[in-house]
Amino acid sequence: MEVEKDCFTCPRQAVSDVNGNGRDQTVIRAGVTVEFFGVVRLVAGRRRLDVKPGSLGDVLRQVVEQCPTLAPAYLTSTGRPNQCQVVLNGLLVTDDLSRRVSEGESVLLTTLDLGG
Amino acid sequence: MSGAGEIPRTQPNVLWSAVPDGTAAVQGCGGYHGRYLIIDLTRGAVQVCTLGQEELRRVVGGAGLGVYLLLRHNPPDVDPLASDSCLVIAFSPLVGSPFTTTAKFAIAAKSPLTERCCDSLCSSAFALAGKRTGFDALVIKGVADQPCVLVVSDREVHALAAPELWGTTVSACDRHLAARYPGREWVTIGPAGERLVRFATIQHDGRHAGRGGLGAVMGSKRLKAVVVSGNCFTRIAEPESAGRLARELAARSLGPATAKYRLLGTVANVAFLRRVGALPERNFRSAGVEPLEHFSGEDLLGEQRVARKSCAACTIGCEHRFRTAGGEARVEYETIYALAAACGRQDLDEVLEAARLCDELGLDTISTGVTIGFALECVERGWLRLPEMAGHVRGALPGWVEAIGLKMGDLGELLGEGVRRLAARLGPEAENIAPHVKGLELPGYEPRAMPMMGLGLAVTARGADHNRTSGYEVDLSPGHDRLAPGFEQVAALVEQENRAALMDSLILCKFLRRALTDFYADCAAMLRTVTGWDVTSGELREVAERVVTLRRLFNTREGADCSEDTLPDRFFREPLSGGPAAGAVLDRSRFYRLRAHYYALRGWSPDGLVRLDTLQRLSLLPFAEAVGAVCTRAQ
Numbered sequence: 001m002e003v004e005k006d007c008f009t010c011p012r013q014a015v016s017d018v019n020g021n022g023r024d025q026t027v028i029r030a031g032v033t034v035e036f037f038g039v040v041r042l043v044a045g046r047r048r049l050d051v052k053p054g055s056l057g058d059v060l061r062q063v064v065e066q067c068p069t070l071a072p073a074y075l076t077s078t079g080r081p082n083q084c085q086v087v088l089n090g091l092l093v094t095d096d097l098s099r100r101v102s103e104g105e106s107v108l109l110t111t112l113d114l115g116g
Numbered sequence: 117m118s119g120a121g122e123i124p125r126t127q128p129n130v131l132w133s134a135v136p137d138g139t140a141a142v143q144g145c146g147g148y149h150g151r152y153l154i155i156d157l158t159r160g161a162v163q164v165c166t167l168g169q170e171e172l173r174r175v176v177g178g179a180g181l182g183v184y185l186l187l188r189h190n191p192p193d194v195d196p197l198a199s200d201s202c203l204v205i206a207f208s209p210l211v212g213s214p215f216t217t218t219a220k221f222a223i224a225a226k227s228p229l230t231e232r233c234c235d236s237l238c239s240s241a242f243a244l245a246g247k248r249t250g251f252d253a254l255v256i257k258g259v260a261d262q263p264c265v266l267v268v269s270d271r272e273v274h275a276l277a278a279p280e281l282w283g284t285t286v287s288a289c290d291r292h293l294a295a296r297y298p299g300r301e302w303v304t305i306g307p308a309g310e311r312l313v314r315f316a317t318i319q320h321d322g323r324h325a326g327r328g329g330l331g332a333v334m335g336s337k338r339l340k341a342v343v344v345s346g347n348c349f350t351r352i353a354e355p356e357s358a359g360r361l362a363r364e365l366a367a368r369s370l371g372p373a374t375a376k377y378r379l380l381g382t383v384a385n386v387a388f389l390r391r392v393g394a395l396p397e398r399n400f401r402s403a404g405v406e407p408l409e410h411f412s413g414e415d416l417l418g419e420q421r422v423a424r425k426s427c428a429a430c431t432i433g434c435e436h437r438f439r440t441a442g443g444e445a446r447v448e449y450e451t452i453y454a455l456a457a458a459c460g461r462q463d464l465d466e467v468l469e470a471a472r473l474c475d476e477l478g479l480d481t482i483s484t485g486v487t488i489g490f491a492l493e494c495v496e497r498g499w500l501r502l503p504e505m506a507g508h509v510r511g512a513l514p515g516w517v518e519a520i521g522l523k524m525g526d527l528g529e530l531l532g533e534g535v536r537r538l539a540a541r542l543g544p545e546a547e548n549i550a551p552h553v554k555g556l557e558l559p560g561y562e563p564r565a566m567p568m569m570g571l572g573l574a575v576t577a578r579g580a581d582h583n584r585t586s587g588y589e590v591d592l593s594p595g596h597d598r599l600a601p602g603f604e605q606v607a608a609l610v611e612q613e614n615r616a617a618l619m620d621s622l623i624l625c626k627f628l629r630r631a632l633t634d635f636y637a638d639c640a641a642m643l644r645t646v647t648g649w650d651v652t653s654g655e656l657r658e659v660a661e662r663v664v665t666l667r668r669l670f671n672t673r674e675g676a677d678c679s680e681d682t683l684p685d686r687f688f689r690e691p692l693s694g695g696p697a698a699g700a701v702l703d704r705s706r707f708y709r710l711r712a713h714y715y716a717l718r719g720w721s722p723d724g725l726v727r728l729d730t731l732q733r734l735s736l737l738p739f740a741e742a743v744g745a746v747c748t749r750a751q
Contacts, residue, residue, distance in 0.1 A: 038388060073372040091598060096594070115626075
């Protein structure tokens with residue numbers, strides 16, 4: 001099922017995709033969407049990844065399995081964040097790997113060096 | 117002022133020349149000359165003043181030393197653009213040491229934009245050459261009788277008439293000075309500084325001491341450039357230890373802790389901060405709504421980037437330059453925030469060209485863009501009549517920037533005064549949505565989505581200042597509700613502000629901060645090996661607090677009170693539109709409770725005045741009394 005909508009009006013259900021112009025389009029997908037930003041995006045080599053729901057630890061383990069270049073600098077081989085910021089649904093900054101991440105939710109990953 | 121050693125004019129364009137007397141430099145420690153130079157442009161005279169080890173150790177250098185000297189030499193209540201107003205250029209003990217990112221200098225003055233304390237940092241070879249003049253700081257006062265260039269070396273100071281440079285852009289002036297002064301370094305202002313635009317910058321090698329309008333202070337003195345050179349080197353007390361530490365730090369500076377700056381630059385923030393609802397849009401009317409992904413560092417990397425540059429003595433290399441219609445431009449996150457998001461502009465070429473023009477004219481990109489964004493909303497609401505800004509005029513942004521930088525027409529005259537003064541002309545409704553604190557335009561962090569950043573912007577001495585507070589680090593830390601912070605987050609904010617004050621005084625680039633494994637211990641080790649002092653982490657924590665307090669004392673002396681430590685009314689009344697924090701609005705009572713806690717942690721009274729016991733604890737009481745900065749109401 002793919003439905004265009006503003007990803008920010010429905011952040012817990014929607015995830016964004018990017019067309020060739022770099023403009024956000026939105027599609028609803030099954031599972032959890034992991035969005036990569038900054039250097040983490042460069043190292044992962046992708047903007048986003050769909051994974052299965054589970055604990056945050058489970059989600060990050062799937063990320064490092066599918067993007068092994070993120071280890072060890074940004075995630076450990078078991079998926080523990082290292083020099084990496086984790087934000088759920090654009091709002092909740094967390095390091096609680098036991099937290100449940102449900103279908104339709106998003107996990108943002110970027111580096112810790114914020115600001116400018 | 118002694119005017120020691122004044123000599124007659126020997127060249128037609130020499131306005132005056134003076135030889136600083138031979139006051140002995142500080143003995144017994146490395147890193148410092150132990151003296152500073154006062155230069156009076158009106159009288160054409162110089163005076164050498166000593167700096168004792170004890171006072172240097174209390175403020176270290178850079179921003180700390182700059183504010184300390186500003187309190188000492190700037191007359192209370194002086195008009196920032198008047199002759200008596202001082203411009204302080206301060207170096208630091210780590211300048212010229214082997215430590216990475218230390219080729220930096222601070223410039224301090226009373227801001228013509230805020231009329232409060234302003235210290236601004238700039239980077240690169242000017243710091244190295246300036247310190248080799250044999251002075252830890254230059255204090256420039258007075259007004260030259262015609263546009264001039266001030267030349268400071270380790271042997272002589274002179275002012276040269278420079279009418280041919282007045283009116284030149286920054287790059288044209290650079291080319292002229294490069295031909296005239298090979299092997300020397302300089303800072304310059306652009307046309308905006310000459311025309312006293314209140315957010316004009318001071319530039320060196322493409323980098324700008326950007327915030328607060330210090331370029332206008334320089335322009336008010338008819339000073340186009342300061343050229344420095346010399347061969348006075350300071351000693352490093354423990355060269356072997358310093359070298360070893362420097363190599364370790366340089367290695368860490370090349371790791372993942374600084375990868376963002378090396379690979380993408382600060383424009384890497386655009387996509388992420390937009391996604392977490394923290395990138396303000398259209399004069400803070402929304403966040404995360406405008407299509408701005410194409411401004412992100414990740415997207416710009418492949419298409420527009422033409423070069424990456426480093427400051428002198430830096431292993432990070434954060435400066436990323438991008439192709440524009442008129443050449444190339446240095447672009448930072450704040451550039452994109454201010455000139456694109458805040459103004460609701462989406463045309464990449466237009467924004468990059470506007471950024472280039474800001475640098476050429478010597479304009480602070482944040483204040484320029486935010487003032488334009490504010491004016492656009494005022495025009496839209498019918499509060500401001502500027503026909504050239506009505507409607508969405510494609511490609512108009514560079515023209516507006518040029519008008520501001522050259523103070524052309526009503527647009528240039530009105531917007532060149534900054535948001536606060538423009539709002540005051542338009543009335544209370546405009547003032548409620550005017551995005552500034554203490555007159556300094558807000559940087560690119562939406563306070564409703566980042567409340568601790570908002571508090572930090574409200575309380576810092578320079579005004580809405582992201583470089584002195586780093587509250588975003590607190591907002592984006594795990595373990596708390598980002599939209600409803602508590603006292604624990606205030607303590608973290610104080611710590612962030614203290615660390616920034618110390619880095620700005622040592623001076624170390626803040627982009628290095630995550631490469632430091634034990635912040636205060638690492639800083640103490642660096643300072644110890646350069647100076648030979650037995651400095652400890654605890655001592656540096658106190659230095660940091662002292663620097664923050666000195667800035668507060670300056671503001672209090674200028675008449676500031678706690679009513680200035682707040683945010684625009686809009687953030688307390690209008691729910692945020694768009695983004696994951698949609699609907700968020702700042703709770704006024706919570707904000708003031710947190711602010712009161714901030715004051716308490718700082719040792720300030722409930723109305724934000726520095727208490728006497730705090731001055732005593734920080735060994736500042738005699739100095740504060742001497743410069744008239746003690747407020748008895750603080751008790």
